[in-house]
Amino acid sequence: MMSNRSGETGDRLAEAGRHTVLAATEPLVLDCGVALSSVPVAYETYGTLNEEKSNAILICHALSGDQFVASTHPLTGKPGWWANTVGPGKVFDTDRFFIICSNVLGGCMGTLGPSSPHPKSGRPWGLDFPVITIGDMVRLQALLLDHLEIDTLFAVAGGSMGGMQALDWAARYPERVFTALPIAAAAHHSAQNIAFHEVGRQAIMADPRWRDGAYYDGEDGAAQGPDAGLAVARMAAHITYMSEDGLTDRFGRALQDRDALTFGFDADFQIESYLRHQGLSFIDRFDANSYLYITRAMDYFDLAAQAGGRLADAFRGTRTRFCVVSFSSDWLYPTAESRAIVHALNAAGAPVSFVELETNLGHDSFLLDVPEMNRILTGFLSSAGRARGIE
Amino acid sequence: MMSNRSGETGDRLAEAGRHTVLAATEPLVLDCGVALSSVPVAYETYGTLNEEKSNAILICHALSGDQFVASTHPLTGKPGWWANTVGPGKVFDTDRFFIICSNVLGGCMGTLGPSSPHPKSGRPWGLDFPVITIGDMVRLQALLLDHLEIDTLFAVAGGSMGGMQALDWAARYPERVFTALPIAAAAHHSAQNIAFHEVGRQAIMADPRWRDGAYYDGEDGAAQGPDAGLAVARMAAHITYMSEDGLTDRFGRALQDRDALTFGFDADFQIESYLRHQGLSFIDRFDANSYLYITRAMDYFDLAAQAGGRLADAFRGTRTRFCVVSFSSDWLYPTAESRAIVHALNAAGAPVSFVELETNLGHDSFLLDVPEMNRILTGFLSSAGRARGIE
Numbered sequence: 001m002m003s004n005r006s007g008e009t010g011d012r013l014a015e016a017g018r019h020t021v022l023a024a025t026e027p028l029v030l031d032c033g034v035a036l037s038s039v040p041v042a043y044e045t046y047g048t049l050n051e052e053k054s055n056a057i058l059i060c061h062a063l064s065g066d067q068f069v070a071s072t073h074p075l076t077g078k079p080g081w082w083a084n085t086v087g088p089g090k091v092f093d094t095d096r097f098f099i100i101c102s103n104v105l106g107g108c109m110g111t112l113g114p115s116s117p118h119p120k121s122g123r124p125w126g127l128d129f130p131v132i133t134i135g136d137m138v139r140l141q142a143l144l145l146d147h148l149e150i151d152t153l154f155a156v157a158g159g160s161m162g163g164m165q166a167l168d169w170a171a172r173y174p175e176r177v178f179t180a181l182p183i184a185a186a187a188h189h190s191a192q193n194i195a196f197h198e199v200g201r202q203a204i205m206a207d208p209r210w211r212d213g214a215y216y217d218g219e220d221g222a223a224q225g226p227d228a229g230l231a232v233a234r235m236a237a238h239i240t241y242m243s244e245d246g247l248t249d250r251f252g253r254a255l256q257d258r259d260a261l262t263f264g265f266d267a268d269f270q271i272e273s274y275l276r277h278q279g280l281s282f283i284d285r286f287d288a289n290s291y292l293y294i295t296r297a298m299d300y301f302d303l304a305a306q307a308g309g310r311l312a313d314a315f316r317g318t319r320t321r322f323c324v325v326s327f328s329s330d331w332l333y334p335t336a337e338s339r340a341i342v343h344a345l346n347a348a349g350a351p352v353s354f355v356e357l358e359t360n361l362g363h364d365s366f367l368l369d370v371p372e373m374n375r376i377l378t379g380f381l382s383s384a385g386r387a388r389g390i391e
Numbered sequence: 392m393m394s395n396r397s398g399e400t401g402d403r404l405a406e407a408g409r410h411t412v413l414a415a416t417e418p419l420v421l422d423c424g425v426a427l428s429s430v431p432v433a434y435e436t437y438g439t440l441n442e443e444k445s446n447a448i449l450i451c452h453a454l455s456g457d458q459f460v461a462s463t464h465p466l467t468g469k470p471g472w473w474a475n476t477v478g479p480g481k482v483f484d485t486d487r488f489f490i491i492c493s494n495v496l497g498g499c500m501g502t503l504g505p506s507s508p509h510p511k512s513g514r515p516w517g518l519d520f521p522v523i524t525i526g527d528m529v530r531l532q533a534l535l536l537d538h539l540e541i542d543t544l545f546a547v548a549g550g551s552m553g554g555m556q557a558l559d560w561a562a563r564y565p566e567r568v569f570t571a572l573p574i575a576a577a578a579h580h581s582a583q584n585i586a587f588h589e590v591g592r593q594a595i596m597a598d599p600r601w602r603d604g605a606y607y608d609g610e611d612g613a614a615q616g617p618d619a620g621l622a623v624a625r626m627a628a629h630i631t632y633m634s635e636d637g638l639t640d641r642f643g644r645a646l647q648d649r650d651a652l653t654f655g656f657d658a659d660f661q662i663e664s665y666l667r668h669q670g671l672s673f674i675d676r677f678d679a680n681s682y683l684y685i686t687r688a689m690d691y692f693d694l695a696a697q698a699g700g701r702l703a704d705a706f707r708g709t710r711t712r713f714c715v716v717s718f719s720s721d722w723l724y725p726t727a728e729s730r731a732i733v734h735a736l737n738a739a740g741a742p743v744s745f746v747e748l749e750t751n752l753g754h755d756s757f758l759l760d761v762p763e764m765n766r767i768l769t770g771f772l773s774s775a776g777r778a779r780g781i782e
Contacts, residue, residue, distance in 0.1 A: 031654075032654035127656075130654065131654035131655055131656075188644065189644070190635060190638070190639055190643075190644075191635075191638035191639050191641075191642040191643055191644065191660070191662040192630065192633075192635045192638045192639070194644070194660050194662050194663065195626075195630045195638065195662050195663075195666055196630060198626070198658075198660075198662070198663045198666055198667075199623060199626045199627045199630065199666070201656065202622070202623050202626060202666075202667070202670070203594055203597075203623045205656075206594075206598065206619035206620060206622070206623055207597065208599060228597035229597060231593070231597070232590060232593050232594045232597055232623065235586075235589070235590045235593060236590045236627050239583065239586045239587060239590065242583075244581060244582075244583045244722070244725075247581070247582035247583045247586065248581055248582050248583070250582075251582040252581075252582055253579065253580070253581075253582065253585070253693060253696075261691055263422075263423035263521065263522035264522060265518075265522075265592065265596075265683060265687065267589075268690075269582070269585050269589075269690070271582045271585050271586050271589070272585065272586075272589045275586055275589055275590070275593075276589075276593070279593070292656060296656065299659075299660070300652055302644060305644075331635070331722075334635075
């Protein structure tokens with residue numbers, strides 16, 4: 001069911017979390033036209049599904065995220081990426097809600113992706129893997145819900161690409177979504193968004209170890225992939241996740257473990273050392289081809305185009321309640337993008353709460369412990385929970 | 392005197408422009424402590440120096456610029472990078488002014504840089520080249536002025552890194568600078584500025600063809616350098632030269648020569664095609680090691696630190712007249728950076744004109760034909776020219 005870059009990685013992943021093979025009877029037909037059968041999906045759950053099956057919340061992860069939203073990551077040993085918001089008494093209160101988080105289609109943490117074995121050859125798909133979309137990710141999540149016998153989500157929530165999935169869910173399956181919480185998201189990728197992703201992809205593809213995506217069969221069984229290119233891609237992306245003010249506040253021109261400039265190309269500045277660390281730690285847990293496919297899915301995302309050109313039409317007649325959150329210092333998916341979503345929802349007559357939160361932490365604000373965000377989300381979920389009759 | 396990546400490049404460069412060897416008697420002592428003798432400098436001039444030698448303007452180029460400010464580029468065949476502002480009747484009016492533009496120290500267009508032959512081995516310096524600073528570039532330009540027997544500049548002007556040199560000139564040699572015109576510049580590199588440069592450097596260094604900077608001796612005599620890495624560096628940098636609005640206006644999500652998404656990794660979007668072109672065309676005219684050294688010099692630039700910590704002290708007692716220009720959509724060196732310069736100049740009692748121009752063209756606005764910028768610069772130069780007694 002699972003495949004990974006190395007045997008060791010596979011072993012550690014297999015020990016963690018839940019996995020299932022979906023769509024054994026009916027294939028998953030992708031936007032590109034390819035039909036996939038027997039799709040492995042890796043997911044985690046927290047809390048208990050109530051008898052009415054009315055308290056399920058799907059949390060969708062971002063580009064570099066995974067299903068370990070509130071569990072220790074099996075490869076890094078670090079806490080879950082949203083451990084501060086998911087748990088007993090937290091924003092996504094596991095005493096009240098049944099939380100589901102699955103690795104996205106195209107990912108590298110157990111769900112089918114380019115590093116998974118091709119059913120015919122048994123060797124990793126590599127670039128033979130079909131190009132996927134946010135909609136394809138959502139369709140697969142819907143199959144997982146079918147498998148779990150959950151008709152309706154109380155909420156679908158996520159930040160960044162997770163927010164795109166939340167929007168796509170609400171547009172694609174309005175009758176299955178009671179509330180949607182897109183955070184620090186956008187209804188399409190802008191030219192600048194595409195540009196940064198293209199730089200990352202070119203960095204990976206420029207690495208000779210990428211070998212047109214066929215880098216999995218290292219002699220020692222371990223990864224022989226384009227680590228250097230993937231690290232550069234991650235470094236470039238990471239800058240876009242922070243704000244200029246935030247970088248200045250945190251690093252400024254402070255030097256790294258030295259008193260003076262060295263007149264060399266070592267990491268003289270803390271910001272350099274920090275970025276290099278971000279690049280190096282990413283390659284230990286992420287597959288370069290997955291990075292290509294997932295960034296491509298994000299670039300392709302255009303909810304208005306899916307609806308025929310007008311974003312409001314994506315939500316026509318919806319009864320889903322929306323909570324849209326943006327951050328003042330997020331220049332990757334700036335508040336204007338969230339406001340465009342809100343205007344479309346208003347035009348569609350959908351109930352929507354919207355707040356722009358003041359932070360200087362940039363796009364990554366949604367991952368950090370922002371008390372005001374926690375208050376907003378908690379209040380929205382409480383109110384909606386009462387309307388849904390969840391204790 | 393000159394060295395280049397290939398014989399052909401060298402021939403074409405040798406035919407173009409003026410070159411001189413400076414500091415044969417007194418070495419150029421760099422900030423890092425290294426002393427350089429017999430430094431080749433390549434430069435262009437336009438117009439005529441008047442008898443009083445009072446009408447000289449030094450134009451300083453940016454990271455990827457060169458001395459061909461208003462001449463056809465010998466490698467690309469394209470017009471000079473500021474051909475729209477330098478010429479008869481233009482902003483920098485060659486009927487009135489004597490314009491000088493030299494390739495910076497560390498560059499690859501004729502002035503000493505890492506691709507130049509080491510005086511002892513005759514082989515390119517590569518990473519043995521000393522790490523240089525903006526101040527070192529300025530010191531070498533001052534030696535060029537000595538060689539040309541010009542005591543005082545009527546003006547020193549430049550955008551981006553050129554503006555940093557203009558600021559350094561005014562701070563280092565106030566008695567030699569009648570006016571200074573830093574455009575779209577900053578008095579230091581911010582954490583975000585350093586971060587983007589570090590990504591570019593890592594992209595180059597990740598390319599196995601970089602070979603620790605010793606890539607010049609290709610078997611066929613042509614460049615065997617880290618072209619792929621340099622192209623990625625250029626792509627990442629190029630995004631920072633444009634604004635999000637400008638990218639949206641110009642490209643949006645428009646497709647490149649196709650009617651529909653291809654579900655592949657080709658350049659589906661125009662912005663991808665454009666960025667790839669920027670990367671590929673850059674490697675034909677730029678040396679990867681020069682990119683490393685010049686970005687490092689920019690990162691090291693901190694005029695306040697040079698002056699002991701307070702920016703105003705860099706300009707204490709100056710009689711230079713300043714014209715500071717910023718662009719509203721420049722997020723690389725945003726208006727706040729220019730305003731900090733203006734505040735320091737005010738505190739130092741220096742005469743300063745400051746304007747933020749409204750454009751959506753981002754940092755690259757200074758290179759483009761912005762009529763309002765042309766009017767501002769022309770007016771400033773006319774007024775200062777009268778004060779200086781230039782006809």
